[in-house]
Amino acid sequence: MSHEAPHHVVSHYDAPHYVAARVQRALAADERTYELGIRVDIRGDQLFLRGQVESVERRLLVATVAGETAPGLKVHNEVTVVEVRDPGEEETL
Amino acid sequence: MKIRVAAVGDVHLGEDIRGRYRRRLDGIEERADVLLIAGDLTRHGTPEEGRVVADEFRDLPVPVVAVLGNHDYQSDAEDEIVALLRDAGIRVLQDDSTIIECGDARLGVVGGKGFGGGFAGKCASEFGEPQMKAFVRHTREIAELWHKALKSLDTDHKVVLSHYSPVKETLAGEPLEIYPFLGSYLLAEAVDAEGADLFIHGHAHAGVEKGVTPGGVRVRNVALPVLSKAYAVYCLGGEDPEPC
Ligand SMILES: [Fe+2]
Numbered sequence: 338m339s340h341e342a343p344h345h346v347v348s349h350y351d352a353p354h355y356v357a358a359r360v361q362r363a364l365a366a367d368e369r370t371y372e373l374g375i376r377v378d379i380r381g382d383q384l385f386l387r388g389q390v391e392s393v394e395r396r397l398l399v400a401t402v403a404g405e406t407a408p409g410l411k412v413h414n415e416v417t418v419v420e421v422r423d424p425g426e427e428e429t430l
Numbered sequence: 431m432k433i434r435v436a437a438v439g440d441v442h443l444g445e446d447i448r449g450r451y452r453r454r455l456d457g458i459e460e461r462a463d464v465l466l467i468a469g470d471l472t473r474h475g476t477p478e479e480g481r482v483v484a485d486e487f488r489d490l491p492v493p494v495v496a497v498l499g500n501h502d503y504q505s506d507a508e509d510e511i512v513a514l515l516r517d518a519g520i521r522v523l524q525d526d527s528t529i530i531e532c533g534d535a536r537l538g539v540v541g542g543k544g545f546g547g548g549f550a551g552k553c554a555s556e557f558g559e560p561q562m563k564a565f566v567r568h569t570r571e572i573a574e575l576w577h578k579a580l581k582s583l584d585t586d587h588k589v590v591l592s593h594y595s596p597v598k599e600t601l602a603g604e605p606l607e608i609y610p611f612l613g614s615y616l617l618a619e620a621v622d623a624e625g626a627d628l629f630i631h632g633h634a635h636a637g638v639e640k641g642v643t644p645g646g647v648r649v650r651n652v653a654l655p656v657l658s659k660a661y662a663v664y665c666l667g668g669e670d671p672e673p674c
Pocket residue numbers: 440442470499501633634635
């Protein structure tokens with residue numbers, strides 16, 4: 338048991354459904370991430386993260402927080418960094 | 431009398447990405463007459479991040495109008511963020527309006543962050559526990575203020591700027607279960623009562639850009655992940671034969 342852990346430390350014996358919900362909550366509430374739009378899916382001992390963030394650093398932090406919240410699961414970070422292209426064509430309304 | 435409106439939302443700036451968005455704004459005066467920012471300017475809503483936002487959008491060659499988003503409230507520093515933005519010359523709407531003179535044309539912008547509650551037939555109502563009533567009342571009061579602000583505007587064009595969505599269409603791609611936290615039909619109802627040229631919102635990162643209110647007002651979700659470009663540009667008064 339760690340008192341420093343920012344979130345419930347879970348074992349992979351927890352029902353995947355609740356573990357995924359906990360990871361999602363941690364991503365929203367942890368001050369390193371504050372990411373609300375990340376999808377979390379667990380299949381067996383694999384944890385999949387999907388969504389978009391604004392920078393490479395933020396992408397790595399998402400995996401860090403997820404890994405800490407669900408130790409024992411292999412994290413697959415499928416989160417991408419938002420692409421920002423030039424403004425392009427206007428739309429006439 | 432055409433006006434070109436640039437719009438973007440959910441830039442979620444912080445010290446770690448300082449300066450990265452600013453360079454995307456080079457030459458904006460050639461593409462647009464005004465820039466609207468649809469909330470979630472920061473990630474944590476701290477004054478430090480507010481300063482990054484102020485620096486990123488200060489001294490642009492076009493007027494800048496912004497509203498806050500839910501992330502900008504996270505650290506209870508929203509008033510300080512608003513003050514920082516205003517010091518940088520950015521107009522911040524909080525359920526009120528502003529007028530932008532652009533050549534011969536006048537653009538009225540009404541708005542604020544908006545709020546949730548869901549969509550007609552599948553929404554929360556002001557019933558039961560005080561927390562539930564307060565949730566829905568907050569949205570209703572916002573909608574009433576926007577209605578009033580729109581009514582008092584006498585401009586060539588009217589645009590509504592919000593963080594939350596007025597319709598479901600632009601949420602497509604978001605999980606259905608969270609729709610009530612992404613917007614409210616009360617916002618659309620208030621705008622439809624007075625009419626507007628365009629309703630700009632953000633917040634739904636996984637949504638789509640285009641929708642329309644039941645009353646026919648065009649809705650555009652300009653969340654940065656939806657646009658995948660620095661900003662969108664909408665040309666109002668398209669029937670005017672003069673080029674935009
Ligand atoms: Fe956002």
